[in-house]
Amino acid sequence: MYLTRIKYLTAGESHGKGLLGILEGIPAGLSITEEEIEHQLKRRQMGYGRGGRMKIEKDFAEIYSGVRYGKTIGSPIGLLIQNNDWVNWTEKMSVTPVKNEAEKITLPRPGHADLAGAMKYGFDDIRNVIERSSARETTMRVAIGAVCKKFLSEVGVEIGSRVVQISKATDESQIPSDKSMTDLNNTVDKSPVRAWGKDAEIEMMLAIDDARKKGNSVGGIFEVIATGCPYGLGSYVDADRKLHARIAKAIMSVNAFKGIEFGSGFGQAESFGSDVHDEIGFDGNRFTRPTNHAGGIEGGMSNAQPITIRVAMKPIPTLAKQLQSVDLNTKENKLAFKERTDSCAVPAASIIGEHMMGIILTDAILEKFGGDSMNEVKSHMEISAKY
Numbered sequence: 001m002y003l004t005r006i007k008y009l010t011a012g013e014s015h016g017k018g019l020l021g022i023l024e025g026i027p028a029g030l031s032i033t034e035e036e037i038e039h040q041l042k043r044r045q046m047g048y049g050r051g052g053r054m055k056i057e058k059d060f061a062e063i064y065s066g067v068r069y070g071k072t073i074g075s076p077i078g079l080l081i082q083n084n085d086w087v088n089w090t091e092k093m094s095v096t097p098v099k100n101e102a103e104k105i106t107l108p109r110p111g112h113a114d115l116a117g118a119m120k121y122g123f124d125d126i127r128n129v130i131e132r133s134s135a136r137e138t139t140m141r142v143a144i145g146a147v148c149k150k151f152l153s154e155v156g157v158e159i160g161s162r163v164v165q166i167s168k169a170t171d172e173s174q175i176p177s178d179k180s181m182t183d184l185n186n187t188v189d190k191s192p193v194r195a196w197g198k199d200a201e202i203e204m205m206l207a208i209d210d211a212r213k214k215g216n217s218v219g220g221i222f223e224v225i226a227t228g229c230p231y232g233l234g235s236y237v238d239a240d241r242k243l244h245a246r247i248a249k250a251i252m253s254v255n256a257f258k259g260i261e262f263g264s265g266f267g268q269a270e271s272f273g274s275d276v277h278d279e280i281g282f283d284g285n286r287f288t289r290p291t292n293h294a295g296g297i298e299g300g301m302s303n304a305q306p307i308t309i310r311v312a313m314k315p316i317p318t319l320a321k322q323l324q325s326v327d328l329n330t331k332e333n334k335l336a337f338k339e340r341t342d343s344c345a346v347p348a349a350s351i352i353g354e355h356m357m358g359i360i361l362t363d364a365i366l367e368k369f370g371g372d373s374m375n376e377v378k379s380h381m382e383i384s385a386k387y
């Protein structure tokens with residue numbers, strides 16, 4: 001199980017007319033504006049190392065349905081994002097047959113969906129694969145996630161993110177514990193690489209410059225933190241209901257994400273149990289945890305600590321300095337197909353991670369507390385949410 005109470009679907013090709021999204025299951029009475037969604041879309045477009053496409057697009061999601069007088073009415077929320085670049089692709093991406101079809105792309109890029117996609121669907125033109133497997137699709141995920149994040153902010157859950165590694169440049173700095181996730185985002189959004197530490201920021205930018213000069217690309221690691229979750233989102237009773245599994249599935253559904261860890265994650269493999277299990281105290285009011293190695297999830301349930309994940313993103317596989325490939329038709333050895341690309345998209349990836357987390361936590365809160373309207377959800381939480 002991926003989602004229990006909400007559903008979403010995206011459609012759209014990278015150079016088609018635009019992107020469509022439908023989000024179903026958001027309660028009535030949530031205030032949401034196109035400007036709030038636009039703010040999140042802008043954050044996804046930023047970041048040092050992005051290529052030419054982000055100069056063309058000014059992503060804006062028009063709300064087509066599900067909202068009246070600024071508030072959700074419980075019906076599916078329809079969103080439409082136009083691709084500005086479409087004007088340059090009307091022939092090449094025409095829905096109807098054209099006299100002069102575009103030249104076929106036959107040289108698959110290693111690391112992208114090209115070869116497996118062409119084999120799977122029996123295409124002799126990789127363009128049919130490229131268009132939907134492009135990371136452009138994540139634009140709509142962020143728009144949908146922006147509605148979810150607005151829902152979460154109304155019930156006291158905030159999600160922030162930051163980049164902690166690009167190539168070999170790492171940011172070891174700790175976020176001060178008094179910082180809210182809004183503060184975290186407001187600060188790192190001003191950094192070209194979304195880093196908290198200033199020394200690391202320079203190192204990261206140098207790594208991107210180096211890759212760009214060589215016609216190469218670099219990946220990295222980002223962190224996403226969600227605060228304000230009550231006890232008991234998800235459950236230990238069944239595999240499908242475990243919260244960390246649901247977050248992992250959402251994160252791993254983004255093309256370039258290769259790995260996820262919760263809390264101190266992989267580091268726990270080399271530690272003693274006594275070093276990584278967060279001891280339990282009581283302050284007279286609530287249970288306390290001096291550490292959060294578990295990353296806010298124990299037994300597949302939120303434990304009222306911040307939910308913390310780190311995600312590894314691979315270097316983008318479209319390379320200016322192409323890798324070896326083989327022509328689909330002639331089977332000749334040739335260099336892979338090359339087109340406009342980004343040398344690094346880890347800062348944008350951190351925004352996508354924030355929004356995927358937002359989708360899952362919205363679903364998990366609606367699963368536990370339910371309600372057709374925001375008033376109902378909030379009153380259910382007031383009665384039964386434990387922190």
Ligand code: EPS
Nearest residue numbers: 051053133134135136316318340341342
């Ligand atoms: C992207 C849009 C794409 C790429 C990038 C992400 O636009 P275009 O292909 O027109 O340049 O910039 O996607 C990839 C590099 C990829 O390999 O998928 C976006 O909107 O984020």
